[in-house]
Amino acid sequence: METKIKKTEAVKHQNDQNRTMYYGKGDVFVYRTYASPLKNIQPIPESSFTGRSNIIFAMDIQIALKGEAFFSSFSEGDNSKVIATDSMKNFILRHAGSFEGATMEEFLEYISGRFYETYSHIDGIVVSAVQKLFTETDIGDETGIRSSPLVFDEKERELPVASLETERTEENEHAIVSRQSGVKDLHLIKVKGSSFQGYIKDEYTTLPETTDRPLFIYLDINWIYEDSRDYLKNYVSSEQVAGIARTLFHELNSPSIQSLIYYIGLRVLERFPQLAEVSFESNNRTWELIVEETSSNEGRVFTDPRPPFGFQGFSLRRSDLKAYNQSEK
Numbered sequence: 671m672e673t674k675i676k677k678t679e680a681v682k683h684q685n686d687q688n689r690t691m692y693y694g695k696g697d698v699f700v701y702r703t704y705a706s707p708l709k710n711i712q713p714i715p716e717s718s719f720t721g722r723s724n725i726i727f728a729m730d731i732q733i734a735l736k737g738e739a740f741f742s743s744f745s746e747g748d749n750s751k752v753i754a755t756d757s758m759k760n761f762i763l764r765h766a767g768s769f770e771g772a773t774m775e776e777f778l779e780y781i782s783g784r785f786y787e788t789y790s791h792i793d794g795i796v797v798s799a800v801q802k803l804f805t806e807t808d809i810g811d812e813t814g815i816r817s818s819p820l821v822f823d824e825k826e827r828e829l830p831v832a833s834l835e836t837e838r839t840e841e842n843e844h845a846i847v848s849r850q851s852g853v854k855d856l857h858l859i860k861v862k863g864s865s866f867q868g869y870i871k872d873e874y875t876t877l878p879e880t881t882d883r884p885l886f887i888y889l890d891i892n893w894i895y896e897d898s899r900d901y902l903k904n905y906v907s908s909e910q911v912a913g914i915a916r917t918l919f920h921e922l923n924s925p926s927i928q929s930l931i932y933y934i935g936l937r938v939l940e941r942f943p944q945l946a947e948v949s950f951e952s953n954n955r956t957w958e959l960i961v962e963e964t965s966s967n968e969g970r971v972f973t974d975p976r977p978p979f980g981f982q983g984f985s986l987r988r989s990d991l992k993a994y995n996q997s998e999k
């Protein structure tokens with residue numbers, strides 16, 4: 671049974687009390703070797719990314735099941751309807767073996783569908799994942815440097831994320847409540863060419879204005895497709911979105927992180943017409959200046975900032991890009 675997508679009229683399966691009730695498993699680590707490669711990625715100017723071999727297709731998955739049938743396990747200790755969370759883990763791992771897709775988004779949809787099919791008392795599923803990326807290592811001999819098809823480095827940060835919430839409908843199908851893709855944990859430093867000034871000065875202000883600060887940001891970016899099936903044919907990769915973030919950071923002399931993420935968002939929506947929305951969570955980790963005069967002309971010495979850290983949250987829709995383009999005319 672394929673996941674049936676109904677954007678608006680998903681039937682709510684909430685009990686009378688509208689109570690919170692779910693259970694599940696976190697950190698289900700899946701390592702599938704030789705999955706289908708991710709291909710046919712449209713190139714964009716801001717990134718060299720063209721696909722993933724998926725020789726190692728790996729994920730850290732979190733799944734939560736919902737359903738009225740589970741109430742008696744809470745209220746009466748009756749486990750007769752309980753799918754052990756250990757079995758959920760096995761279910762996910764076994765299905766990773768039969769998975770024919772190339773992306774986490776497809777995998778989350780695939781296992782959600784199999785859960786609904788197998789256990790008729792599940793009313794809702796919330797599943798999310800962080801992809802673990804393994805990149806081909808360089809190996810070399812007299813003939814030169816090439817990448818190994820056998821040995822991989824695990825990337826520690828800047829990983830793709832995806833989440834999918836679905837509900838069983840009255841027609842015994844299931845509908846998507848929400849789905850989101852993203853990239854998490856970009857750490858980007860621009861050594862010069864960022865300012866921060868013009869903010870309110872009052873009796874609480876101690877921060878000096880700066881025309882040139884070493885701006886270090888932590889950034890999570892998420893996006894939603896206009897048509898929630900579009901990821902199958904017009905996949906937006908984390909690598910390309912991260913490439914856009916880097917390029918805009920390089921290009922702009924930003925007056926604030928707020929302004930920087932706004933322009934990154936506009937570029938993402940411009941590059942990917944298949945997206946309805948892009949959103950950001952950023953964190954300010956601007957280095958603290960310690961030594962102003964060094965042996966090199968422009969050199970300085972910095973250290974990590976101390977807490978507390980500032981943050982920003984912002985989302986842009988396609989109408990924001992339209993409004994921006996009209997204002998530029």
Ligand SMILES: O=c1[nH]c(=O)c2[nH]c(=O)[nH]c2[nH]1
Binds near residue numbers: 928980
């Ligand atoms: O980019 C910034 N935005 C702020 O709102 C802010 N506030 C602050 O103290 N430093 C910064 N930097």
